[in-house]
Amino acid sequence: MTDRQLPPDMPIAVKDPSRLSIALQSDFFYTFKRSPVAIISFAVVVIMVLAAIFAPLVAPYNPFDPASLNLMNGFSRPMTPNAFTGDTFWLGTDDQGRDVFSTILYGMRISLFVGAAAVLFAMILGITLGLLAGYVGGWTETIIMRIADVQLTFPAILVAMLIFGIAKGVTPVEHRDQMAIWVLIIAIGLSDWVQFARVVRGATLVEKNKEYVQAARLIGRRSPAIMVRHILPNVLSPVLVIATISLALAIIAEATLSFLGVGAPPTQPSLGTLIRIGQGFLFSGEWWILLFPAATLLALALSVNLLGDWLRDALNPRLR
Amino acid sequence: MLAFIIQRIAQSALVLLVVGLVAFSMFSFVGDPIDNMLGQERTQADIDRLRGQLGLDQPFPVQYVKFLGNAVQGNFGISYRQGRPVADILLERAPATLELAAVSGFLAIFMGIGLGVFTAIRREGFAANAIMSLSLIGVSLPTFLIGILLIYLFSVELGWLPSFGRGETVRVGGWTTGFLTESGLKALILPSITLGLYQMTLIMRLVRSEMLEVLRQDYIRFARARGLRERAVNFRHALKNTLVPVITVTGLQLGSIIAFAIITETVFQWPGVGLLFINAIQFVDIPVMAAYLMLISVMFVGINLIVDLLYFSIDPRLRADRTKAH
Numbered sequence: 001m002t003d004r005q006l007p008p009d010m011p012i013a014v015k016d017p018s019r020l021s022i023a024l025q026s027d028f029f030y031t032f033k034r035s036p037v038a039i040i041s042f043a044v045v046v047i048m049v050l051a052a053i054f055a056p057l058v059a060p061y062n063p064f065d066p067a068s069l070n071l072m073n074g075f076s077r078p079m080t081p082n083a084f085t086g087d088t089f090w091l092g093t094d095d096q097g098r099d100v101f102s103t104i105l106y107g108m109r110i111s112l113f114v115g116a117a118a119v120l121f122a123m124i125l126g127i128t129l130g131l132l133a134g135y136v137g138g139w140t141e142t143i144i145m146r147i148a149d150v151q152l153t154f155p156a157i158l159v160a161m162l163i164f165g166i167a168k169g170v171t172p173v174e175h176r177d178q179m180a181i182w183v184l185i186i187a188i189g190l191s192d193w194v195q196f197a198r199v200v201r202g203a204t205l206v207e208k209n210k211e212y213v214q215a216a217r218l219i220g221r222r223s224p225a226i227m228v229r230h231i232l233p234n235v236l237s238p239v240l241v242i243a244t245i246s247l248a249l250a251i252i253a254e255a256t257l258s259f260l261g262v263g264a265p266p267t268q269p270s271l272g273t274l275i276r277i278g279q280g281f282l283f284s285g286e287w288w289i290l291l292f293p294a295a296t297l298l299a300l301a302l303s304v305n306l307l308g309d310w311l312r313d314a315l316n317p318r319l320r
Numbered sequence: 321m322l323a324f325i326i327q328r329i330a331q332s333a334l335v336l337l338v339v340g341l342v343a344f345s346m347f348s349f350v351g352d353p354i355d356n357m358l359g360q361e362r363t364q365a366d367i368d369r370l371r372g373q374l375g376l377d378q379p380f381p382v383q384y385v386k387f388l389g390n391a392v393q394g395n396f397g398i399s400y401r402q403g404r405p406v407a408d409i410l411l412e413r414a415p416a417t418l419e420l421a422a423v424s425g426f427l428a429i430f431m432g433i434g435l436g437v438f439t440a441i442r443r444e445g446f447a448a449n450a451i452m453s454l455s456l457i458g459v460s461l462p463t464f465l466i467g468i469l470l471i472y473l474f475s476v477e478l479g480w481l482p483s484f485g486r487g488e489t490v491r492v493g494g495w496t497t498g499f500l501t502e503s504g505l506k507a508l509i510l511p512s513i514t515l516g517l518y519q520m521t522l523i524m525r526l527v528r529s530e531m532l533e534v535l536r537q538d539y540i541r542f543a544r545a546r547g548l549r550e551r552a553v554n555f556r557h558a559l560k561n562t563l564v565p566v567i568t569v570t571g572l573q574l575g576s577i578i579a580f581a582i583i584t585e586t587v588f589q590w591p592g593v594g595l596l597f598i599n600a601i602q603f604v605d606i607p608v609m610a611a612y613l614m615l616i617s618v619m620f621v622g623i624n625l626i627v628d629l630l631y632f633s634i635d636p637r638l639r640a641d642r643t644k645a646h
Contacts, residue, residue, distance in 0.1 A: 150335050150338070153335075153572075153575075153620050153621065153624050154579070154616075154617075154620055155575075155576045155579045155580070157579070157580070157583075158579045158582075158616070161582070161597075161598075161601060162609070162613060164601065165600070165601035165604070165609050166346055166609075168601065168604055169346070169604045169606060248460075252462045255462060255464075256462055256463070256464060256583060259464050259583075259586075260464075260582070260583065260586050260598050261586075261598065261602055262598060262601045262602060275464070275465070275468070279468055279587075282468070282471065282472060282476060283476060283483075287472075290468070294465055294468070297462070297465070298460070298461065298465065301460060301462070302460045305460055
């Protein structure tokens with residue numbers, strides 16, 4: 001009897017697909033490929049984030065290094081050469097001869113950092129309080145959700161301004177500029193946690209009565225472990241959507257505060273600070289000092305917003 | 321129903337007490353008023369005497385109650401920066417902000433509802449689609465950029481409208497108004513559009529989506545079948561039933577208009593309460609900050625309360641549910 005032998009190199013079972021190929025074949029990636037808006041806004045965000053991270057390498061000048069500045073280059077129009085080195089100022093210079101393109105790159109760095117850190121802070125705070133409120137219930141829930149309700153009646157930007165003002169009063173004068181960025185992060189973060197807490201609480205209330213949570217409780221896992229290891233992973237997808245939309249709002253909030261002069265200090269200008277500076281030259285005809293930072297802010301906020309919208313639809317098929 | 325109203329009022333009062341506590345503790349955290357008021361050459365006796373005069377030697381709760389008592393009577397202390405009573409400064413600035421907010425609110429509500437109904441009825445039309453796309457940009461644009469854009473277009477390029485200030489104002493009793501002079505009215509146009517635009521787009525989108533929902537209902541079809549005119553169907557039957565969510569959002573947005581006035585007032589250097597508040601933050605002028613915080617809280621809490629109570633008069637179903645639950 002001659003059984004046909006398998007050639008030795010023939011695989012017996014299908015190999016486990018790699019993580020990458022799972023991701024590439026997923027429904028999620030499919031809808032991404034089909035949405036030009038998502039692809040374009042994703043590309044814009046990625047390019048801007050990379051440009052911001054590598055600003056010291058990408059930027060032709062370091063706008064905060066006094067040695068590279070020369071007042072003779074002040075108010076250069078876009079696409080005009082540097083009077084000394086002959087390099088081109090692509091987007092012109094401001095009154096002090098700082099290259100606008102470089103200041104935008106450095107400004108974007110601060111805007112993105114403050115925005116991302118504030119959202120992260122709000123997310124951690126909101127998830128923790130939301131889980132506690134949903135899982136523990138009782139007085140804890142009442143207190144947390146009451147505070148959330150009260151805070152929600154005030155616009156986030158107003159809350160952030162107040163926190164910024166109080167923190168500014170508390171910090172000693174000589175540290176104010178240094179602390180401003182961190183104060184800004186805390187102020188925006190504290191003004192924005194409610195969204196996260198509400199969604200997480202709602203999802204937790206649904207999850208905590210499911211069988212897997214009861215099972216975990218039966219085998220004696222303790223409450224903190226159940227909250228973090230079992231419930232948290234199952235409530236994260238709406239959190240992701242809110243985080244993206246919050247990021248756009250946080251970037252705009254930071255820009256607004258800095259524009260109003262109660263945010264990033266002039267020594268560390270963010271996009272909002274640059275717009276504030278640029279507004280001063282609107283009447284004298286140096287439009288580029290204002291236009292380019294404003295356009296950058298707009299492109300950034302709009303792409304993050306569109307990406308968030310798309311993410312919401314993609315993660316929630318019922319809405320499609 | 322009465323129980324609900326009492327509960328809501330008690331809740332609002334509690335919120336105001338907490339806000340008052342925050343405002344009060346700002347004074348104690350930020351600097352010692354004695355240091356601000358006495359010069360270099362002071363003795364311990366001076367300090368003790370002033371402490372006694374100001375009531376700072378009394379226990380915290382007593383001081384807090386006194387602070388609240390003063391605040392209720394409109395006594396918010398003296399501005400660190402201007403050296404004048406905060407209440408006077410606020411009263412002087414209030415008309416500018418209230419006039420701006422009133423015009424913006426009017427614009428937002430009427431344009432918002434009008435455009436919302438229009439875009440819902442002409443859903444497929446070119447104009448409606450154009451308005452919807454524009455509104456998407458309007459929502460994403462930060463307020464201050466809209467203001468700058470308008471200044472650039474209408475003040476710098478065209479030179480039609482002033483870019484800052486209130487223009488000429490007329491004093492009527494204790495109120496300064498910009499409504500009565502040409503320059504005052506001109507100066508109002510750009511700031512009120514800037515301030516009202518976001519709220520307008522919000523109301524418009526809400527009215528549109530609610531209208532689309534309602535227009536599908538049977539009673540609308542029936543109203544059409546009865547041969548009622550389009551206008552009657554749209555406004556008398558459909559719009560009326562979209563009002564519950566619209567009033568909620570509109571009410572809450574009216575509060576935001578006052579808050580967002582801070583931004584608009586800064587862009588246009590409008591001499592109102594918001595600009596005062598921003599300057600107070602920049603110079604850490606605690607009495608002004610505390611007073612603004614309390615005033616705006618009273619307003620927000622009041623608006624929320626009114627909106628909640630309005631529900632009951634608009635939607636009888638809510639009344640029925642409540643009484644059953646109790």
